[in-house]
Amino acid sequence: MNEIEVRELMPSEFEEWDQLVEKTQPGTPFHTSDWLEIYRDVLLRDIRIYGCFRNDDLVGGCPLFVKNIKGILKVASSICSMTDYCGPLISESSSSKASKKVQESHAILNSLREFLCMQGFDSIHLKFSPGFEDIRPFTWNGWDSKVHYTHHLDLKENVDNNISRTIRKDLKSASEAGLETRRWSDPETYYGLLSKVYERQNLKIPLPRDFFEKVFDLIRKKDIGYMLVSETPEGEAVAAHLTLYGKKSTISWSSARDPSFNLRGTNALLYYNEFLDLQSRDFEYMNVMAGNVPRFADFIMAFSPKLVPYYSVTLENKKYSALKILHKIVT
Template sequence: MSIRVEAAGPGARRRWDDWVARAAAAMPLHYLGPLRVLERATGATLYPLVGYRGEEPVGLFPAFVTRRGPLAHVTSPPEGHGVAALGPVLLPGGTTKQRTREHRHREFVGGCLDWLDDHVSPDAVTVRTTTGYDDVRPFVWAGFEATLDYTYLLDIDRDDEALLGGMSRSLRRTLRDADEFDCEIHEGGRPAARRIVRHAVERYADLGEPYYGASPSLVADLYRAAPAGSVRAYACTVDGRVEGGLVTFEHDETVTWWQGGAKPAVSIPVNDLVTWHVVRDARDRGYTRYDLFGAGSPRTADYKSQFGPRIDRVFNLRRTSGPYRAAEELYGRVPTRALGVVGW
């Protein structure tokens, strides 16, 4: 039985969140509420694609379409808004046969791309996968360029001593003395998420560095739209003032570092202490993995590797048309003040 792909109608949209909850590789932003928030924030058009085998869903692919002049660009996630991963996810099926699973996967991806070709005619398709979606061959076979990127995963279903034993000596010493630092770490709600991200924006500005994360208002809106408890905010305060923190995602067995973690302005090792708090809190609530979400630069790797994680991979997938590549080349040559003339 072949796979058919459709854009989710009213009935499928009512069931969408139940399907996301079954997909191990999904993240909270795959739920329909956050997808709608991203649609409004980006000005893109959302197409929540569903692949069916008969009447049984086998995969989900939230695709966002933006148009610049005559060119259409499909992205998942939308670019430039601090959402680093989204893309397709597969739902568990009844078969254990590798060949059958791979065949369904390839049909699902091919069906999604055919649907986009028929209904959007995209000049470019850009996808960044989640850590659980690690077989991108169907995209490569469909003509996509796959670029490898990395993240760190920390297995957290261990006691404190086992976790500390895998960390660097200096970090271990810091965390053993955590009670000596004059700060308070607590989980807050939506206002805390907004304040943590605002602090990160301010710190990047103070340091003269560009900020590429999500805006405070977008984080607050996504926090409100996501299922309760799937986005959490952990703030570190010193004398009542927020001096750092993390906003995290939770899905299946994994907690993920999402926003925050800027270099603190105080001498307290805020990021070390908040990360340790998040790891232990997640473990105590039954989660087994912590995704430090990013290991692609030397500076990031130097810091995050001290927690003793293992390396994992994610993929950037891209396919472009000739006109789109020509427009990109023109975009690179045209002065910024003239870009509005060509619709960019």
């Protein structure tokens, strides 16, 4: 098997990277150069896309956010604020033999792992997208691993047969109040709702207004998703979902509800109408990122989803581990 070369991609190679993202099943909008460049431009993040090449063909890679902490630590992570997963990608093997597929994928991942270990990072954290199942090239070489969960709502099934009695009551309440849903491309409305959620909890919103404006620009230009809002009869938006398109699926990226609007059913109405709309457009499932927070998981379970695991791996050197312990002691 030919040797794998790993190096940082030049901006002129980002189009080739995006083609790899499009071809691989675990590839998501979060992997694309357009999405990563929003973090670079708005948050001034140091973004690097490392590519794996075999005979000058791009066969894998991984985007990383790199950060220097007070000039002491150099850390790398495949995720950032409100991007819950990203991580390595590898091209699909053309072989029909399972052993050959494993051999090829492990060759790419081992080369990537060895390269990352030589970059002088004190900590490396990679969170793989759902569907990327084989992380053994990392765990077999001393990396710590962790399992996370998302929910897949099967859009090939009858939605009404799978919802709970509580959801039915919520839908009835929303209908009696005259709430309606519609698509709407307005970052100001979404940012306003999300701000209210964080203000109620006395927390700082994780991303600035400019970030959401650029996401909405990307949605309009590249047709990568949509916003669905729930409105009162007076036209006031009380809840919204920002959804991105995946492969044969959609990804529930972010949601917000006005905490001062006490009527039950706003979120239930959004999900229910969204399911029906996606079914009419032949999507296979909806990836609802609500499996790791108990109160969100309890709500979405009322729609009878499938629980799907996904994984992360972490490598920390002794300096990072020692400073992390010290920080816990003094805070």
